[in-house]
Amino acid sequence: MKNDETVKLIKKTIKKIRPYLIADGGDIDFIIADGLVYVKLLGACLGCSSSGDTITNSVEALLLEEVPGVIGVEVVEEVE
Numbered sequence: 001m002k003n004d005e006t007v008k009l010i011k012k013t014i015k016k017i018r019p020y021l022i023a024d025g026g027d028i029d030f031i032i033a034d035g036l037v038y039v040k041l042l043g044a045c046l047g048c049s050s051s052g053d054t055i056t057n058s059v060e061a062l063l064l065e066e067v068p069g070v071i072g073v074e075v076v077e078e079v080e
Contacts, residue, residue: 006069010037013066017059021045028059035071037063051075 007030014030021027026045031038039059045051060073 006067007033009067010063010070013063014039014059017062020058021054026051031076033070035069037067037070037073038076039073040076 010033011030014028018028025043026048027042028045029040029042031040039055041051045054048054055073055075063070063073
């Protein structure tokens with residue numbers, strides 16, 4: 001899944017969601033993908049009680065629909 005075209009499609013898809021997160025004071029960064037897409041939540045998304053629902057019902061749902069090979073989304077706390 002380390003195909004450059006797949007990564008571009010993942011980033012393009014995440015850009016569709018970012019305006020909604022930013023409007024609520026949050027944001028999301030793409031980290032890496034290997035079937036699972038790893039993201040980091042930023043701003044108001046950190047510690048938000050709805051962040052799990054946002055990841056599952058918005059981010060993951062859209063990525064599963066639009067990017068072949070994606071099997072899920074995981075949130076990482078810190079990037080090494």
